[in-house]
Amino acid sequence: MMLISTKGRYALRVLIDMAEHSGNDYIKLKDIAERQEISEKYLESIVKQLVSNKILTGLRGKGGGYKLAKTPDEIVVGDVLRLMEGSLAPVACLEDKPCPRVAECRTLEFWRGLDETIRRYADSFTVADLMRTDNAGFDYII
């Protein structure tokens, strides 16, 4: 199993791409799709969620496209991933299925800790951090 699907990964790549190519103009999805080598049609479904969650704004027609609704340093990676994946919970028993064995469960605290660890890591980066090319700043928490 995998925690993060293409939706989350592509969403981040789109946001970074837009941040790197941001002027005053709207950016066409077609251009992003070409640069990132991702199907434009598939990106539509991803970008749609980013728009409805006020991370991007869209404009139709000629000269239209998408624009960041926030500055890159205001976009928290954890927020983007939770939005795209629905949740970053590493196990089902932390969300959809509150299992009935909670009282006797020896593993629950372990999962809570894992969840918290992931959350802290993902929330400690913004899109601005990901734009860095020198690969510094990614020292995970010791």
Add this chain to the structure above:
Amino acid sequence: MMLISTKGRYALRVLIDMAEHSGNDYIKLKDIAERQEISEKYLESIVKQLVSNKILTGLRGKGGGYKLAKTPDEIVVGDVLRLMEGSLAPVACLEDKPCPRVAECRTLEFWRGLDETIRRYADSFTVADLMRTDNAGFDYII
């Protein structure tokens, strides 16, 4: 998506159950299945992998069952989860698909850091740690 499926979760519960009920005898899967309220048939497939990886030993026939092949403090949770899940990699591009955009990828280091964070957490616990009932010791790394 979810990082850990029932295979990983059930495997841990089986190991903790066995550690808590361990004497000199082999423990029947039927008993574990009843205590844990998990289908015995499904547990078979899980336990099979634990046996072939020397975490458990099995014995057939009357008086048979399963036994821990190591002491609980020798069984690292991360090892069990990696075994059952195949991998704990949070994204596909860290394993099956070494993506061709590595050189230009702005997100790769972020994923590496997440992977490492998860690995460190999971490897910092043993089955013996999970047996504790006081819920202490699960302070995730600050």
Add this chain to the structure above:
DNA sequence: TTTTTTCCCAGTATATCAGTATGTTGATAT
């Protein structure tokens, strides 16, 4: 040799992922 319990192989329903296809709405330029 019968019972017990692990071991082995195969199949199945459901869901999710990753993507495609077809069209509609709205903004701008001519």
Add this chain to the structure above:
DNA sequence: ATATCAACATACTGATATACTGGGAAAAAA
């Protein structure tokens, strides 16, 4: 007005994985 451009909307599809179930064979003990 109307043609064009690009976002927006809906529906569908193939592949894969999860979470099981079922039937039986092998081995160990009574």
